[in-house]
Each structure stands twice: as structure tokens, then as C-alpha cells.
Amino acid sequence: MIQTLEEHITVKRPIADCFAYLRDFATIEQWDPAVLRARKLSPGSAEIGSEYQLVLKLPSGQSTVMLYTQIDIDEQRQLVLRGVGRNFSALDTLNFKALDPYTTEIHYCAELHLDWLPSPFAWFISPLLKRIGKNAICGLQNALEIPAAPAALGFKDAIADRLILPAALNFGRRGYLTQARKSHSTRADGKVIAITGPTAGLGLSAACELARLGASLILIGRDKARLDQAAKTIQDFSGCTSNALHIYNTDLSKLKNTATTAKQISANYPRIDVLINNAGALFAERQITEEGIERSLALNFLAPLLLTKALSPSFTQHSRVVNVVSGGLYLQGLALDDLQYCKPPFDGSKAYARAKRALLTMSQHSEGQLANIHTMHPGWAATPGVAKSLPAFNKAMHRYLRDSRMGADTMVWLATAPEVEHAPSGQLWFDRRIHTDAVLPNTTSSAQDRQKLRDWSEQILSKLMF
Ligand SMILES: NC(=O)c1ccc[n+]([C@@H]2O[C@H](COP(=O)([O-])OP(=O)(O)OC[C@H]3O[C@@H](n4cnc5c(N)ncnc54)[C@H](OP(=O)(O)O)[C@@H]3O)[C@@H](O)[C@H]2O)c1
Numbered sequence: 001m002i003q004t005l006e007e008h009i010t011v012k013r014p015i016a017d018c019f020a021y022l023r024d025f026a027t028i029e030q031w032d033p034a035v036l037r038a039r040k041l042s043p044g045s046a047e048i049g050s051e052y053q054l055v056l057k058l059p060s061g062q063s064t065v066m067l068y069t070q071i072d073i074d075e076q077r078q079l080v081l082r083g084v085g086r087n088f089s090a091l092d093t094l095n096f097k098a099l100d101p102y103t104t105e106i107h108y109c110a111e112l113h114l115d116w117l118p119s120p121f122a123w124f125i126s127p128l129l130k131r132i133g134k135n136a137i138c139g140l141q142n143a144l145e146i147p148a149a150p151a152a153l154g155f156k157d158a159i160a161d162r163l164i165l166p167a168a169l170n171f172g173r174r175g176y177l178t179q180a181r182k183s184h185s186t187r188a189d190g191k192v193i194a195i196t197g198p199t200a201g202l203g204l205s206a207a208c209e210l211a212r213l214g215a216s217l218i219l220i221g222r223d224k225a226r227l228d229q230a231a232k233t234i235q236d237f238s239g240c241t242s243n244a245l246h247i248y249n250t251d252l253s254k255l256k257n258t259a260t261t262a263k264q265i266s267a268n269y270p271r272i273d274v275l276i277n278n279a280g281a282l283f284a285e286r287q288i289t290e291e292g293i294e295r296s297l298a299l300n301f302l303a304p305l306l307l308t309k310a311l312s313p314s315f316t317q318h319s320r321v322v323n324v325v326s327g328g329l330y331l332q333g334l335a336l337d338d339l340q341y342c343k344p345p346f347d348g349s350k351a352y353a354r355a356k357r358a359l360l361t362m363s364q365h366s367e368g369q370l371a372n373i374h375t376m377h378p379g380w381a382a383t384p385g386v387a388k389s390l391p392a393f394n395k396a397m398h399r400y401l402r403d404s405r406m407g408a409d410t411m412v413w414l415a416t417a418p419e420v421e422h423a424p425s426g427q428l429w430f431d432r433r434i435h436t437d438a439v440l441p442n443t444t445s446s447a448q449d450r451q452k453l454r455d456w457s458e459q460i461l462s463k464l465m466f
Pocket of ligand 1: 196197198199200201202203220221222223226250251252253277278279280281299324325326327377378379380381382383384385386407
């Protein structure tokens with residue numbers, strides 16, 4: 001049996017944006033609800049001959065794999081792909097037409113060959129396939145259209161936040177999968193984005209997506225070999241050239257070195273559009289750095305503050321800073337009487353959560369900063385960091401954890417989405433929406449507490465930065 005599905009949409013986006021988004025067919029995982037995962041198998045930019053692996057959700061609840069090959073690319077006019085699965089094949093054609101400089105019509109045609117199904121059964125399967133096609137094209141329209149403002153938190157979610165546990169259930173992959181928008185369709189060509197911790201986990205995923213969107217990336221890590229390997233992964237994923245990637249090597253828990261590197265970066269890049277303070281870690285043991293600072297506090301709190309300050313000469317009024325914290329901060333307050341965790345027994349999870357709480361608090365009180373500061377937590381994602389620092393949690397929860405791309409989603413969105421431009425600074429974001437940041441009584445802080453924290457951190461940083 002052969003079934004042809006045809007749909008068309010009109011979107012308020014220039015044709016170049018629409019074509020660039022769809023040229024890499026792997027973005028289908030961001031807009032087609034029937035696609036669980038899509039991966040470009042061929043390294044480099046999407047070209048004729050590029051291959052993709054798609055994992056499709058079947059109506060039965062099971063999944064199946066299809067291999068797609070890009071068989072034609074007619075710049076800003078047409079994309080053609082052939083897909084082969086176990087029991088069927090498909091020929092997908094996307095045609096693009098500019099209706100005016102800001103509006104594009106996209107015509108989508110899928111010719112499905114279900115060789116095993118005799119034609120008399122068409123009446124049964126046709127409506128189902130048509131519905132799948134309609135869902136896909138509606139998803140594409142949603143992915144390309146830019147909302148006027150970020151989605152607000154619904155009443156049910158606000159209640160869930162207050163009760164902590166129901167909200168925490170969404171920290172796993174379920175939360176990401178139920179998110180209404182998953183697309184990253186805003187180009188970042190010409191943007192300069194600095195990101196820490198791009199060698200693994202969430203930072204690597206975010207860097208891959210940002211490079212695919214066309215940004216120039218400043219990759220800040222602590223190991224030259226791992227940075228080089230990350231640059232190769234980013235190039236293979238996105239097709240960007242090596243000129244778009246700039247490597248800086250520094251251990252972020254060594255604050256003096258970090259200050260020197262940051263000054264070099266700022267001197268080399270008079271304009272930085274986004275700084276993503278992603279690097280972070282949870283340490284089981286208390287350790288003091290050679291500068292006399294507890295390691296978790298140095299890496300998770302002071303390094304992001306220092307980088308933000310040292311790179312600020314390169315910020316414009318449209319620059320954004322994205323600070324990555326953790327849902328663990330819901331359980332901890334500032335602990336101003338023992339910021340360096342001198343009182344035993346040391347608890348690594350608490351030290352980490354307190355440092356993240358401190359970073360959020362400083363982000364909320366960033367008067368005088370040029371850039372807009374947004375703080376996000378990624379939920380629970382399976383990354384090398386989680387496997388190392390929380391092995392039992394990682395093992396028990398593995399099936400429910402997000403993958404790195406899911407955990408990095410809000411990071412990339414905060415860095416690039418136009419609808420974030422007028423969003424208030426200093427909020428806590430999770431899955432592209434602003435969430436409550438303190439629920440338990442001992443986790444809120446007074447103006448006096450915040451001033452104390454600011455004075456303490458400024459005193460330390462002023463000694464290390466100059
Ligand atoms: N994954 C989660 O579920 C989760 C949940 C809540 C919050 N977070 C936060 O999300 C961020 C990313 O976490 P992840 O899970 O992706 O962690 P990850 O897999 O361990 O990756 C962390 C990245 O930070 C870098 N890094 C660590 N210490 C550094 C240092 N001293 N100097 C320079 N770079 C350093 C690592 O570099 P190397 O490759 O050299 O080690 C790596 O690139 C962190 O801030 C973390 O706290 C993650």
C-alpha cells in the first residue's frame with residue numbers, strides 16, 4: 001500500500017530561517033511528536049548524502065528505527081529525504097516559498113510505502129497516518145513561530161512547586177517531554193557565546209546546539225585534550241568550522257588564573273552576547289583550594305561571579321548571562337554563618353546546594369550589571385558528572401533521567417530565544433518557565449543576608465582579580 005500525506009503551513013518567519021532550521025533533518029526531534037530521537041549520523045554540515053537515524057514512536061507504544069538519507073537540497077526551495085524502516089519506507093519532500101520577506105509557506109509531502117499492508121486495509125490505516133502527518137506539521141508551525149513572551153507557570157504547576165515533591169517528579173525526562181515547545185529555531189549567526197564546562201554533559205550538548213544555530217563559541221574548560229575533543233564533537237554535530245570555536249584553558253576553581261583568562265577573553269572579544277556559567281561539580285570531600293576557599297564554593301559560586309564581572313566590559317545592554325544552578329537549592333538556605341563549610345561533618349550535597357543557592361541569590365541582586373542575568377536548573381540529567389558524584393542515584397533513576405540535550409534545553413533557550421529579551425532578570429527558570437525559588441522557611445533570605453553575601457564575595461573577588 002502507498003499512502004501520500006500532504007500538508008502546508010504559513011509561518012511568520014523569513015524563508016532563510018525556515019530553511020536553515022529544517023536543513024538539518026535531526027531537528028525533527030524538536031517538532032514532530034512521533035519522533036522520540038533523531039541523530040545526524042554523518043559528521044559535518046547537512047549535505048546531499050547525509051544520513052540520519054530516527055527513533056519513531058509507534059501507535060502501539062513501541063518504537064522503531066528509520067534511516068533517512070538526504071537526497072536533494074535546493075537552497076531555500078526544497079529538501080528531499082528518503083527513509084527506510086523495517087516494514088516501510090518514505091519519501092519526504094519539503095517545499096519552501098517566500099510570501100513576503102517575513103512570511104514563508106512550507107509544503108510538506110510524505111509518500112509512505114507500507115509494503116506489507118494489502119490495499120484493502122487502507123481505510124483502517126489512512127486516518128491514523130493522516131493524524132500523524134497533521135500533528136507533525138502543527139508541531140513544525142509551533143517550532144518556527146516565535147511567541148510574544150515566555151509561557152507562564154500554570155496554576156497546577158505553581159501548586160506543585162509549593163509542595164516540592166510533585167514538582168520534583170518533572171525533574172526527570174517526563175517534565176521535558178511534556179513541555180509544549182522544544183524547538184531552537186532562532187539563528188544565532190554573528191553572536192559570540194562564552195560557555196564554561198563544554199567538554200561533557202549539559203555544557204557539551206548546549207555548545208553543540210548553539211553552534212548548529214550559527215553562534216561563535218568561546219569554550220572555557222580545564223583540560224586542553226578534552227577541549228579539543230569537545231571542539232571536534234561540536235563540529236561533527238553542527239557542521240561549524242574550526243574558526244567558530246575558540247578554546248580557553250583554565251581550572252575555574254583557581255580563581256586568580258580564571259581572572260587572568262577572563263581578562264584575556266574580554267580583551268580579545270569586545271562584544272560577548274551571552275555568557276553561560278555551566279561548569280559545576282559536587283564534591284564528596286571538603287577540600288580547600290590553594291587560594292584558601294572551599295572547593296565547591298569556589299567552582300559553583302565564586303567562579304561564575306568572577307567571570308561575569310571580568311567579562312562585563314564586553315557586555316552590551318542586550319547581553320545575557322545564564323547561570324546554571326540545581327534543584328537541590330530548594331533544600332538549602334544561604335548558611336551565611338559558615339559559607340566555607342568549616343563546621344563538621346562536611347556534606348557534599350549540602351555544600352553544593354548552598355553554593356548554588358548563593359549563586360541564585362547574587363543573580364537576583366545584580367543591580368548595576370549591564371547584562372540580563374537568568375538562572376536555570378536543568379532537572380535531573382544523566383551526565384558524567386551525575387554518574388561520578390551520585391552513582392547510586394544515577395543507577396536507581398537511570399530510566400527516568402533526562403539525556404544531556406533535555407537538561408541543556410532551557411540553557412540554550414535562555415541564550416537565544418527572542419521572547420526572553422524582555423523577561424525579568426534574576427528569575428529561576430526550569431523547562432522554559434519561571435518557577436518559585438524558595439519554598440522551605442529557612443531557604444529565603446533577607447535584604448541584610450543578601451548584603452552580607454555580596455560584601456563577602458566582593459571582598460574575596462577584589463583580592464583575587466587585581
Ligand atoms: N546533570 C544534572 O542532573 C544536573 C542537575 C542539577 C544541576 N546540574 C548542573 O549543571 C551543570 C553541568 O553539569 P553536568 O551534569 O553536565 O556535569 P558534568 O557532566 O560533570 O560536566 C561538567 C563540566 O564542567 C567542567 N568542570 C568541572 N570542574 C571544572 C573546573 N574546576 N574547571 C573547569 N571546568 C570544570 C567539566 O570539565 P571536565 O570535562 O574537565 O571534567 C565539564 O565540562 C553543573 O553546574 C551542575 O551543577 C546538573
